[in-house]
Amino acid sequence: MVRNAVRALWAEPRPSQPPVRVWRDWALLGVLVPWSVLDGTLRGDVAWPPVTVTVGVVLALTLLWRRTHPLAAVAVAFGFLIAVDVATIIAAAEPTKPWSTACALLLPYSLFRWGAGREAAIGLVIILAWLPITFTVEPVGSAADVPAGYGFFLFSAALGASIRYHANTRIRDIDQAKLREREQLARELHDTVAHHVSAIAVQAQAGRTLAASHPDRAMAALEIIEEAASRTLDEMRTMVGVLREGEEPDLVPQPGVTDIARLARRTGDWPRVDVELSGDFDDLAPSVGAAIYRLAQESITNAVRHARHATHVDVRVTGDDDCVRLSLRDDGDAGQSGAGRSSGYGLVGMAERA
Structure with missing residues (x-):
């Protein structure tokens, strides 16, 4: 030691x-x-x-x-x-x-x-x-003067070491706070942008497939792509405004459990997403509600991106006095979809939120 x-x-x-x-x-x-x-x-x-x-x-x-x-x-x-x-x-x-x-x-x-x-x-x-x-x-005048002389210099050294320790502790705390902020920003960026971009990719594939045989459905897919792209740009502007130094961001309410149904509708008509909410969520803390919303958002994104041949995604949220349960099921096959290779950041972010 x-x-x-x-x-x-x-x-x-x-x-x-x-x-x-x-x-x-x-x-x-x-x-x-x-x-x-x-x-x-x-x-x-x-x-x-x-x-x-x-x-x-x-x-x-x-x-x-x-x-x-x-x-x-x-x-x-x-x-x-x-x-x-x-x-x-x-x-x-x-x-x-x-x-x-x-x-x-x-x-x-x-x-x-x-x-x-x-x-x-x-x-x-x-x-x-x-x-x-x-x-x-x-x-020296007495025997006590010798340890006193050593004590003065050792005290000076100990004082410097103590202040150094506290300064290093403060720097380490600041670095950890910055790391937590970066992780939070990374989660928010991944959960919001990745969800919309995945929806854009899926609808683009569907539109290309239906362009020749069903042009009306291809046009509907383009409208969904336009809406998702607009929402992505809006959320990116909001995030840039928060990060910009000296700029006061607008206070926008955080999404909650009741917003999951609206989030599901953004995926479009394919695959179909059904949302069922049961329980009283009025007393749920805003931070918990936002975390559940982001978990559902990332889960839907993963189902759309990675569940091959999926036609239906079922999202259920149940709450009682003690806990809130979120479950998601799809009828697709497990495997890599055409949306691209996963980085794994979404699963990490979900684990951190949970």
Whole structure:
């Protein structure tokens, strides 16, 4: 378990599109650089004023890259601090770090907020390697100061990791919401357009067959094709209006169970579709009624497209206080019709609605 957690941390990618620099970064730099200069030149207990000023300026500059290059910022800042502390130990001189060194607490936060997993691990090793060296240069007043020093940097890292986790959770929730919307749009598009297009294909085949022997019935098939095409265009315009950014769609009532009979009549005279509704559907939730309507619509479409030699489709909807039952039967042969190869999306959409 621990090994899996370490592997997951090591493989964690960087967050996408971190902010490069904002005005707060430049404001922070405008405060830290003068502070470092004044701290290094005005303090009387500084052994190497130029080094003190340089340390403060370098730390301040690394903050500009703490989001886009967090590991590089940590390596430069704490590598510079390690070099200065080692030189201080060798020269047996007084500590030369300015008070602005406290800004280094921002780097562990940025490392775990914006860095990849391996960058965070490597950067944390660098930071933890610097702490005992700096405690050697500047002895602590009590034994409690050592864990407190580690605690400050670990808290900064934990805060960055926590904010990163919540940001990733929010992004994941947004992506899942978008996926659900796409699935819903795909279902609506398939159920509405596929139904009408299938009816158009069937009536076109019937019209071509009857054109020579029964021109009046062929003309009726053309009228059905015209009506189905018009309805398809209307529903496509409605869907495009909903998807268009900044455009308020018209509030159109969702179809319900009582609309199934009207839906069945749209298939034309062949095959004949009979609908029987029994029960009280007045108290049925609109979302449930719309789902049953779409299920019936897709079922009729499948019967028209894939039931060979079908002449009759029987649709029955029964409802009581506990449930609503939808059943559909046809007298055709199972198999592939001439309407085209099925993609299988309709069955997926029906399962999702059910």
